[in-house]
Amino acid sequence: MKNLIKASLLASVAFGCMTTAAYAQDTDTTSVDEVIVTARRTEENNQQVPAAVSAFNERALERMQAQDTTGLQGAVPNLNIVQGRGSSNATNIYIRGVGQPDALQTFDPAVGVYIDDVYLSRIRGAQMDLLDLERVEVLRGPQGTLYGKNTIGGALKLVTRKPDQEFRANASIAAGDYSMLEAKAAVSGPVSDTVALGLAGLYSSHDGYVTDRLNGREYNDKNTWGVRGALAWTPSDQVRVDIAADYSRDDAALNLGQPVNNLTTLFGAPLLTVPNPNHYNFTGAATSTLPNSTQLRHWGVSGTVTYDVSDNLTFKSITAYRNLETDDYVDIDATQLETGDAFVGVDQDQTSQEFQLLYSSDNWNVVAGVYYLRENITSHQEAYADDLIGGGITFTRFVDDDLQTTSWAGYANASYRWDNGLQLSAGIRYTEEKKDYDRATYTVSSNPLFTSVVPFPFVADDTWDDWSPMISLDYQIDDDHMIYARISQGFKSGGFNGRANSPQERTEYDPETATTYEIGAKTQWFDRTLRLNATAFFNDYQDFQARVSSLEIILGVPTPQLSVFNAGSMEIFGVEFEGQWTPIQGLLLESQIGYLNADYKEFDDLRFAAFGGSRAFQQPAFAPEWTARFAGQYEWNLNGNGYFLVGANARYRSEMALAVDNTFTNTNVRNGLWSDDYWLFDARAVWQNEDRRYSIGVYGQNLTDEVYRTEGQEFSSVGSIRTTYYGAPRTWFVRFTARY
Numbered sequence: 001m002k003n004l005i006k007a008s009l010l011a012s013v014a015f016g017c018m019t020t021a022a023y024a025q026d027t028d029t030t031s032v033d034e035v036i037v038t039a040r041r042t043e044e045n046n047q048q049v050p051a052a053v054s055a056f057n058e059r060a061l062e063r064m065q066a067q068d069t070t071g072l073q074g075a076v077p078n079l080n081i082v083q084g085r086g087s088s089n090a091t092n093i094y095i096r097g098v099g100q101p102d103a104l105q106t107f108d109p110a111v112g113v114y115i116d117d118v119y120l121s122r123i124r125g126a127q128m129d130l131l132d133l134e135r136v137e138v139l140r141g142p143q144g145t146l147y148g149k150n151t152i153g154g155a156l157k158l159v160t161r162k163p164d165q166e167f168r169a170n171a172s173i174a175a176g177d178y179s180m181l182e183a184k185a186a187v188s189g190p191v192s193d194t195v196a197l198g199l200a201g202l203y204s205s206h207d208g209y210v211t212d213r214l215n216g217r218e219y220n221d222k223n224t225w226g227v228r229g230a231l232a233w234t235p236s237d238q239v240r241v242d243i244a245a246d247y248s249r250d251d252a253a254l255n256l257g258q259p260v261n262n263l264t265t266l267f268g269a270p271l272l273t274v275p276n277p278n279h280y281n282f283t284g285a286a287t288s289t290l291p292n293s294t295q296l297r298h299w300g301v302s303g304t305v306t307y308d309v310s311d312n313l314t315f316k317s318i319t320a321y322r323n324l325e326t327d328d329y330v331d332i333d334a335t336q337l338e339t340g341d342a343f344v345g346v347d348q349d350q351t352s353q354e355f356q357l358l359y360s361s362d363n364w365n366v367v368a369g370v371y372y373l374r375e376n377i378t379s380h381q382e383a384y385a386d387d388l389i390g391g392g393i394t395f396t397r398f399v400d401d402d403l404q405t406t407s408w409a410g411y412a413n414a415s416y417r418w419d420n421g422l423q424l425s426a427g428i429r430y431t432e433e434k435k436d437y438d439r440a441t442y443t444v445s446s447n448p449l450f451t452s453v454v455p456f457p458f459v460a461d462d463t464w465d466d467w468s469p470m471i472s473l474d475y476q477i478d479d480d481h482m483i484y485a486r487i488s489q490g491f492k493s494g495g496f497n498g499r500a501n502s503p504q505e506r507t508e509y510d511p512e513t514a515t516t517y518e519i520g521a522k523t524q525w526f527d528r529t530l531r532l533n534a535t536a537f538f539n540d541y542q543d544f545q546a547r548v549s550s551l552e553i554i555l556g557v558p559t560p561q562l563s564v565f566n567a568g569s570m571e572i573f574g575v576e577f578e579g580q581w582t583p584i585q586g587l588l589l590e591s592q593i594g595y596l597n598a599d600y601k602e603f604d605d606l607r608f609a610a611f612g613g614s615r616a617f618q619q620p621a622f623a624p625e626w627t628a629r630f631a632g633q634y635e636w637n638l639n640g641n642g643y644f645l646v647g648a649n650a651r652y653r654s655e656m657a658l659a660v661d662n663t664f665t666n667t668n669v670r671n672g673l674w675s676d677d678y679w680l681f682d683a684r685a686v687w688q689n690e691d692r693r694y695s696i697g698v699y700g701q702n703l704t705d706e707v708y709r710t711e712g713q714e715f716s717s718v719g720s721i722r723t724t725y726y727g728a729p730r731t732w733f734v735r736f737t738a739r740y
Contacts, residue, residue: 032524032528032529032530032531032580032581032582032588033057033059033060033580034046034047035055035056035057035060035135036135037049037053037055037135037137038117038137038157038159039051039053039055039137039139039157040146040365040367040413040415040425041117041146041356041358041367041413042358042360042365042367046522047480047482047522047524047531047533048476048482048522049522050423050425050472050473050474050482050484050486050520051139051140051141051472051484051486051488051518051520052139052140052141052518052520052535052537052576053137053138053139053140054075054076054077054079054137054138054140054578054592055135055136055137055138056072056075056135056136056137057134057135058133058134058135061130061133061136063588063590063631063633063647064631064649065649065682065684065699065701066130067129067130067182067204068127068128068129068130069081069091069113069126069127069128069130069156069158070082070083070091070127071130072136072138072156073651074592074627074628074629074651074652074653074680075592075629076095076138076140076592076594077140077535077576077577077578077592077593077594077627078095078096078097078140078574078576078594078595078596078627079093079094079095079138079140079594079627080092080093080094080095080099080622080624080627080656081093081094081156082710082711082727083127083255083710083711083725084101084103084123084124084127084711085101085103085255085257085711085712085713085723085725086103086255086257086328086330086331086332086713086725087103087124087255087294087326087328087330088127088222088250088252088253088255088294088296088328089124089125089127089250089252089294089296089298089326089328090103090123090124090125090126090127091113091123091126091127092123092622092711093109093110093111093113093123093126093153093156094110094111094153094621094622094623095111095138095140095141095153095154096140096141096153096154096516096537096539096572096574096596097539097541097570097572097574097596097598097620097622097623098110098111098152098153098154098514098539098541098572099111099153099622100123100492100545101621101622101659101711102547103122103123103124104344104498104499105122105346105348105377105379105401105403105498106377106401106403106437106495106496106497106498107495107498107545107547107564108121108149108150108492108493108495109121109122109123109126109150110150110151110152110153110492111150111151111153111154111155111156112143112147112148112150112151112154112155112156113126113155113156113158114147114155114156114157114158115128115158115160115246115300116158116159116160116242116244116302116304117157117304117318117354118300118302118318118320118322118352119147119352119373120322121150121348121350121373121375121405122324122346122348122377124296124324124326124346124348125296125298125324125326128158128248129202129204129224129226130158131184131186131200131201131202131226131228132160132161132170132184132186132198132200132228133158133159133160133161134159134160134161134162135159136156136157136158136159137155137156137157137159138154138155138156138157139151139154139155139156139157140154140535140576141153141154141488141490141516141518141537141539142154142468142488142489142490142514142515142516143155143488143490144429144466144468144469144470144488144489144490144491145411145413145427145428145429145468145469145470145488146367146411146413146427146429148371148407148409148411148429148431148468149407149409149431149433149466149491149492149493150492150493151490152490152491152492152512152513152514153490153514160228160230160244161186161188161198162198162230162232162242163188163189163190163196163197163198163230163231163232164188164190164196164232165189165190165193165196166189166190167188167189167190167740168186168187168188168189168740169185169186169187169188169189169739169740170184170185170186170187170737170738170739170740171183171184171185171186171737171738172184172185172735172736172737172738173735173736174733174734174735174736175733175734176206176699176731176732176733176734177731177732177733178206178207178208178209178731179205179206179207180205180206180207180731180733181203181204181205181206182202182203182204182205182733182735183202183203183204184200184201184202185200185201185202186198186199186200186201187199187200188230194233194234194235195231195232195233195234196231196232197229197230197231197232198229198230198231198232199227199228199229199230200227200228200229201225201226201227201228202224202225202226203224203225204222204224204225205221205222205223205224206221206222206731207221208220208221208253209221209728209729210256212287212288213287214287214336215287217253217288217292218253219253219254219255219256219288219292220253220254220255220256221252221253222252223250223251223252224248224249224250224251224252225248225249226246226247226248226249227246227247227248228244228245228246228247229244229245229246230242230243230244230245231243231244237308238307238308238309239305239306239307239308240305240306241303241304241305241306242303242304242306243301243302243303243304244301244302244303245299245300245301245302246299246300247298247299248296248297248298248299249295249296249297249298250294250295250296250298251293251295251296252293252294252295253292253293253294254288254290254292254293254294254329254330254331255294255330255725256288256331256334257334257711257713257723257724257725257726258334258723258724258725258726259272259274259333259334259335259721259722259723260274260671260672260673260722260723260724261274261671261672261720261722262274262720263333263335263337263339263719263720263721264719264720265339265387265388265389265390265719266388266389266390266551266558266560266718266719267389267390267558269390271337271339271387271390271719272335272337274335287335287336288331288334288335288336288341289336289338289341290329290330290331290341290384291329292329293327293329294326294327294328294329294330295326295327295328296324296325296326297323297324297325297326298322298323298324298325299322299323300320300321300322300323301320301321302318302319302320302321303317303318303319303320304316304317304318304319305317312359312360312361313357313358313359314357314358314359315355315356315357315358316354316355316356316357316358317353317354317355317356318352318353318354318356319352319353319354320350320351320352320353321349321350321351321352322349322350323348323349324346324347324348324349325345325346325347325348326344326345326346327343327344327345328343328344328345329341329342329343330342330343330344332713332715332718332721332723333719333721333723334723337387338384338385338386338387338388339385339387339388339718339719339721340383340385340388340715340718340719340721341383341384341385342381342382342383342384343380343381343382343384344379344380344381345379345380345381346377346378346379347377347378347379348375348376348377348378349375349376350373350374350375350376351373351374351375352371352372352373352374353371353372354369354370354371354372355369355370356368356369357369363416363417363418363419364414364415364416365414365415365417366412366413366414366415367411367412367413367414367427368411368412368413369410369411369412370408370409370410370411371407371408371409371410371411372407372408373405373406373407373408374404374405374406374407375403375404375405375407376402376403376404377402377403377404377405378400378401378402378403379399379400379401379402380398380399380400381397381398381399381400382396382397382398382399383396383397383398383399384396385397385718385719387719388718388719389445389447389450392446393445393446393447393450394444394445394446395443395444395445395446395450396443396444396445397441397442397443397501398441398442398443398444399439399440399441400439400440401437401438401439401440401458401498402437402438402439403435403436403437403438403496403498404435404436405433405434405435405493406433406434407431407432407433407434407493408431408432409429409430409431409432410429410430411427411428411429411430412427412428412429413425413426413427413470414426414427417476421475421476421477421478422473422474422475422476423473423474423475423476424471424472424473425470425471425472425473425474426469426470426471426472427469427470427471428467428468428469428470429467429468430465430466430467431465431466431468431491432463432464432465433463433464433465433493434461434462434463435461435462435463435493435494435495435496436460436461437458437459437460437461437495437496438457438458438459439457439458439459439496439498439500440455440456440457440458441455441456441458441500441501442454442455442456449557450557456502456503458496458500458506460496460506460508462494462508464493464494464510464511466491466511466513468488468489468490468491469487469488469489470486470487470488470489471486471487472484472485472486472487472488473485473486480523480524480525480528481521481522481523481524482521482522482523483519483520483521484519484520484521484522485518485519486516486517486518486519486520487515487516487517487518488515488516488518489513489514489515489516490513490514491511491512491513491514492511492512492513492545493511494508494509494510494511495508495509495545495564496508496509497509497562497563497564498564499547499562499564500562501559501560501561501562502552502554502559502561504552504554504561505561505562505563507563507564507565509545509564509565509566510543510566511543512541512542512543512544512545512566513541513542513543514539514540514541514542515539515540515542516537516538516539516540517537517538517539517540518535518536518537518538519535519536519537520533520534520535520536521533521534529581529582529583530579530580530581530582531578531579531580531581532577532578532579533577533578533579534575534576534577534578535575535576535577536574536575536576537572537573537574537575537576538571538572538573539570539571539572539573539574540569540571541569541570541571541572542569543566543568543569544566544567544568544569544570545564545565545566545567546564546565546566546567546603546660547562547563547564547660548562548563548565548567548605548607548660548661549561549562549563549661549714549715549716549717549718550563550607550665550717551717560715560717560718561717562715562717567602567603567604567605568600568601568602568603568604568616569600569601569602570598570599570600570601570620571598571599571601572596572597572598572599572620572623573596573597574594574595574596574597575594575595576592576593576594576595577591577592577593577594578591578592579591579592586634586635586636586637587632587633587634588632588633588634589631589632590629590630590631590632591628591629591630591631592627592628592629593626593627593628593629594626594627594628595625595626596623596624596625596626596627597625598619598620598623599616599620600615600616600617600618600620601616602614602616603615603616603618607665608665610665610666610667611668615663617668618657618660618662618663618668619656619657619662620657620660621656621657621658621659621660621662622656622657622658623656623657624653624654624655624656624675624677625654625655626652626653626654626677627652627653627654628651628652628653629649629650629651629652630649630650631647631648631649631650632647632648633645633646633647634646634647640690641690642687642688642689642690643687643688643692644685644686644687644688645684645685645686645687645688645697646683646684646685646686647683647684647685648681648682648683649681649682649683650679650680650681651679651680651681652677652678652679653675653677653678653708654677655674655675655676655677656674656675657673657674658673658674658675658709658710658711658712658724659673659712659713659714659722660714661673661714661716662674662712662714671716671722672722672724673712673714673722673724674709675708675709675710675724676708676709678706678708679704679706680701680702680704680706680708680727681702681703681704682699682700682701682702682703683699683700683703684697684698684699684700685697685698686698692739693738693739693740694736694737694738694739695735695736695737696734696735696736696737697734697735698732698733698734699732699733699734699735700730700731700732701728701730701731701732702727702728702729702730702731703730704730705729705730706727707726707729708726708727709724709725709726709727710725710726710727711724711725712724712725713725
């Protein structure tokens with residue numbers, strides 16, 4: 001803690017990070033950014049929203065040097081957002097210690113991701129490049145009232161820039177080490193008095209950060225491209241129609257990790273001794289015999305109709321269809337052996353419809369609506385384990401499953417503000433969700449003892465419902481100071497164990513719920529040159545869903561068991577701080593700090609007999625005690641020769657567990673699925689011309705070449721597999737940008 005305080009004091013006076021200054025406006029930083037958000041489905045200044053919302057406009061995203069959604073890491077207190085394990089296209093998102101890291105298609109996310117109010121049902125496809133965005137909003141804590149299912153931890157909203165009657169265009173190209181190349185472009189403007197069009201596209205690639213020590217193949221690279229089109233039609237002053245379509249492709253190599261312990265056969269015989277299991281070398285730490293490929297195709301269309309019925313009443317319809325296809329090879333053991341290799345092919349589509357009524361007056365703001373979602377997911381999986389049994393026995397398991405989800409909800413949220421500045425808000429949402437699951441599993445082996453030619457079925461269906469309430473009270477002391485108290489609840493739907501390897505694992509689990517009690521203050525000082533926001537919260541997390549592994553003897557054969565069940569309860573307490581300060585013209589200092597204390601109160605697991613059948617002593621996954629970011633920037637006016645900006649950025653994360661199963665069953669000793677505390681430092685220098693239309697900058701990330709873990713795989717019942725994944729090494733690039 002002392003080292004953190006000392007480092008924080010040093011970092012708080014450092015310069016921060018911004019890719020380019022905002023175009024078409026002065027960036028002399030005489031006041032902090034004002035961001036209008038729609039966290040409560042109506043437009044509000046974020047400083048007046050009685051909830052913990054971190055919002056970033058284009059300038060703020062540029063300051064963070066964020067290139068995709070994982071670039072938000074560190075900029076939001078108590079947020080963990082990293083690339084998902086074993087996949088180039090999945091995103092692991094935890095907010096305040098609540099999340100879901102498993103990309104398997106039967107597991108629902110715990111943090112909802114939205115693009116223009118369209119919900120994305122899977123964590124696959126959520127690692128999106130930031131292209132032509134108006135803003136990003138991160139809502140911390142349960143969002144059950146206005147956003148519904150699977151927002152038990154919070155919500156991440158990406159709001160794209162809509163075309164209008166003003167012509168805009170921008171383009172950038174960047175190149176750097178690891179053969180990094182990135183090109184982005186966007187243009188929008190009117191084609192008539194009532195119609196405007198917009199088009200944006202990107203291409204982004206870099207070579208692999210990991211090189212195979214046996215055959216020279218590269219892993220952990222990037223190869224992505226995408227386009228988005230938008231049309232805005234305003235046939236009258238009362239009606240606006242927005243239609244959008246997007247398409248993206250990701251064709252990357254394997255996302256490979258590092259084994260952290262020696263591998264064994266299913267019977268415990270040694271297979272491979274891992275050298276230096278606690279050390280990682282970006283140029284020679286891993287190998288694989290799988291096809292070097294992970295692929296994604298993701299597209300969608302949406303239409304939003306907004307009709308102003310009167311000066312006070314607005315009707316809105318949001319219709320969307322999305323399709324996601326992935327073909328991922330996953331080397332779970334991260335070695336040349338086949339003990340836990342897999343292919344996972346997923347075809348998912350979803351159709352959603354939402355109707356809203358929004359009423360506003362001098363004292364009232366009311367949002368009410370109904371929501372419908374239909375999702376279909378089919379999956380084909382192949383698990384390759386020719387080395388798992390030993391004795392030259394080959395083994396391949398095949399899984400085909402089909403999941404259909406039908407969800408509907410009705411909700412209402414109302415706020416009334418008295419003339420003295422006091423506001424009361426209350427809301428409730430009812431959700432009903434039905435799931436139908438059909439799965440068939442069989443194995444092929446050179447030994448008949450392990451062969452199951454006749455598939456064992458897993459056919460199930462169930463329906464769950466939930467009431468999610470919210471109430472808050474806030475007091476607007478004056479235009480710059482507000483305090484609030486809030487109680488909110490959210491839930492994550494129940495489901496079926498999509499990792500069932502035997503009839504004993506054909507299990508169902510119930511929904512999990514979280515109730516958060518929160519107090520906060522949002523303040524601005526000294527003519528709005530200083531902004532200080534603070535939040536304290538307590539989260540009562542019940543029936544959380546846990547996936548754990550064990551090894552059972554069935555008919556004399558060791559059989560890995562991958563169980564999912566409602567494990568118990570957790571209590572989470574935390575404090576969050578966000579600050580911005582412009583002490584003099586041209587200088588901006590920023591800081592975000594999060595403190596988190598997460599503890600299991602119940603976690604029943606009979607395997608932990610030495611601890612009374614409980615593993616509540618363990619540390620919850622992805623819940624570091626401290627997260628912090630310190631940044632700033634300074635800009636010089638070159639008196640007719642443009643502007644020159646320099647900056648640096650420091651992000652801190654204390655140690656954290658990388659999996660639910662993070663200790664052995666007979667002791668409380670860590671098994672390697674942990675990340676030590678670490679600091680990451682970025683910096684840049686940017687020149688802009690006089691009217692800020694053109695800029696060129698040099699950027700560096702992870703300047704100290706810190707080696708740090710971000711994710712973990714726990715399949716200890718399958719050949720003692722425990723694998724960790726690592727963040728990017730030191731990189732640099734040069735970017736040129738033009739704006740009109």
